[in-house]
Amino acid sequence: MIAGVPHVAGTGAVPVHCILGRNAGPMTGPGTNTYVIGDRRLAVLDPGPVDDQHLEAVLRFANGKPIDWIFVTHTHGDHSPGAAPLQRATGARLVGLLPPEGSGQDPTFTPARQFLDGERIDCGEFTMRLVHTPGHVSNHLCFLLEEDGLLFTGDHILEGTTPVILPPYGSMRHYLQSLEALKSLPLQALAPAHGRVMKQPFQMIDTLLRHRLRREQKVLRVLAEQAGALPLEALVRQVYDDVPARLLPLACKTLLAHLLKLQEDGRARCEWQAWSGVGQHER
Numbered sequence: 001m002i003a004g005v006p007h008v009a010g011t012g013a014v015p016v017h018c019i020l021g022r023n024a025g026p027m028t029g030p031g032t033n034t035y036v037i038g039d040r041r042l043a044v045l046d047p048g049p050v051d052d053q054h055l056e057a058v059l060r061f062a063n064g065k066p067i068d069w070i071f072v073t074h075t076h077g078d079h080s081p082g083a084a085p086l087q088r089a090t091g092a093r094l095v096g097l098l099p100p101e102g103s104g105q106d107p108t109f110t111p112a113r114q115f116l117d118g119e120r121i122d123c124g125e126f127t128m129r130l131v132h133t134p135g136h137v138s139n140h141l142c143f144l145l146e147e148d149g150l151l152f153t154g155d156h157i158l159e160g161t162t163p164v165i166l167p168p169y170g171s172m173r174h175y176l177q178s179l180e181a182l183k184s185l186p187l188q189a190l191a192p193a194h195g196r197v198m199k200q201p202f203q204m205i206d207t208l209l210r211h212r213l214r215r216e217q218k219v220l221r222v223l224a225e226q227a228g229a230l231p232l233e234a235l236v237r238q239v240y241d242d243v244p245a246r247l248l249p250l251a252c253k254t255l256l257a258h259l260l261k262l263q264e265d266g267r268a269r270c271e272w273q274a275w276s277g278v279g280q281h282e283r
Contacts, residue, residue, distance in 0.1 A: 005057075047082030070092045074136070095130070097132075136164070158194050231275075
């Protein structure tokens with residue numbers, strides 16, 4: 001994919017095109033996928049960061065067709081800040097969830113109203129169903145294009161990597177629950193915020209669940225093998241000994257999410273910022 005050049009991303013009857021943002025990097029991979037959905041009246045999903053050239057690419061592709069809706073999966077800086085200038089240019093309605101209070105996420109994002117899990121938005125040519133998927137962060141939404149079973153997954157499911165879970169506004173327990181809940185939907189494909197469309201949705205979901213549960217077991221094993229408690233920075237080097245050193249700061253965040261879940265389960269404890277396991281006889 002080339003930034004700014006639209007390509008077909010649809011998998012069924014409803015036209016879907018992807019315009020890759022110009023924000024490639026360690027956290028965003030090739031960049032943020034901005035999806036343009038529809039034929040005569042359009043919706044845009046995840047406009048990305050503020051970038052005049054990217055905004056121009058989206059408007060150029062629309063070619064005068066009205067953009068009625070802007071869907072935002074969550075309010076991280078690589079997803080939502082571009083919504084405000086796109087709305088000013090088009091008058092579109094913003095659909096998404098407000099950033100968590102105190103999170104420091106995008107303060108410019110103001111949805112048209114309060115939206116709820118399971119709501120269906122009639123866009124004329126197609127229908128979008130809102131699916132609340134907390135985990136990566138608490139205000140994360142996926143959007144189901146009902147006519148084609150195409151789920152826009154934001155950062156909930158990514159191609160070729162696993163999302164970072166970001167306490168305190170993200171939760172490993174909620175992430176696992178959200179993944180399980182997706183399996184009840186009539187899915188045909190997954191369209192992530194970073195990477196390519198994936199056409200085996202249930203296989204991908206099960207792979208992610210297995211990966212996270214295997215990592216949880218590794219956390220428990222490392223804790224059980226320690227003579228004493230370990231700080232997070234020492235623990236991550238053992239639990240994530242299979243990832244490059246440059247990724248360990250990100251792995252620390254997801255490891256903390258695992259540990260907080262295990263603490264809630266009564267299987268880990270934290271004292272003086274050091275973590276240890278809880279034996280079965282102590283529960």
